[in-house]
Amino acid sequence: MEVLGPTGAHATPREVVEALGLRHPVGDRPRVVAAMIASVDGRATVDGRSVxxxxxxxxxxxRELRAGADAILAGAATLCAERYANLLDPGQVEHRRHLGLREHPVLAxxxxxGTLRxxxxxxxxxPGVPIAVYTERGAGLGDAAADVGVHALGEGGVTLRRVLASLHRDHGVDGVSCEGGPRLLTRLIAEDCLDDLLLTVSPLLVAGEGPTALAGPALPRPARxxxxxxxxxxxxxxxHYAVDR
Ligand SMILES: NC(=O)c1ccc[n+]([C@@H]2O[C@H](COP(=O)([O-])OP(=O)(O)OC[C@H]3O[C@@H](n4cnc5c(N)ncnc54)[C@H](OP(=O)(O)O)[C@@H]3O)[C@@H](O)[C@H]2O)c1
Structure with missing residues (x-):
């Protein structure tokens, strides 16, 4: 076995994200990088949240992924559980300007x-935060101050392939940072739409009934x-893993 040890080369989070080459489309969809954190026993939450x-x-x-991506993708359950707010601070906005990106990534x-409220x-x-919501039949989000666009894809039409193709085609998105949660990430992999996984292993043992980093029905076959x-x-x-295909 190779010894990796504690003395490997140092890399800042910005250098790790720059090395990803995030904004390179893959066919008709954006490149997709997912970032997840899990305990040593694989749990993705403690008391219902990842913090x-x-x-x-x-x-x-x-923070660097948000600054460097065209879009952030997160499941509706994650948006609610993690109380999404203030995606960017002024330093991230400045970095986006430096990279030539629009001021705010799309939150998809x-x-x-369509039960999101x-x-x-x-x-x-x-106000003004661009949010793209993909549902089967529409969503009651008329009272939002953010700039919400609802894409109703019809009964059975919400596949991650379609969502990603729409982000690329309709929103000019070349690179997506997926922030989970476990069910959404499983669907991304099942539909062969994940390119890179940044998995942080947290030095905790949690047990219990909380989700693991992937959740839901088993994949048709394990992803390599x-x-x-x-x-x-x-x-x-x-x-940092790349999906082998
Ligand atoms: N450790 C970490 O890094 C991390 C990261 C993110 C979140 N989390 C935690 O994970 C939990 C939430 O994750 P989650 O797995 O319950 O939900 P999730 O992945 O955040 O959201 C899944 C959502 O996607 C929708 N969906 C659309 N199409 C789907 C499909 N084909 N299959 C499955 N879902 C589909 C579902 O809504 P419909 O049912 O309406 O379709 C559901 O609300 C929270 O506790 C959060 O704190 C942890």
């Missing part, structure tokens, strides 16, 4: 049933990953 698993460098990675979300997620009250990079910060491990 207790975190580390400043992990938050730094998410999926809910087949603006009052449940603070970011829907932030290639380890592209490995970092550590304190006792947290940062694994």
């Amino acid at each position: 207790a698993l975190g580390h400043p460098e992990d938050r730094g990675l998410l 979300t999926v809910s087949r049933r 603006a009052a449940d997620v603070p970011i829907f009250s932030e 990953l290639r380890l592209r990079d490995l970092h550590r910060a304190g006792d947290h491990l940062f694994l």
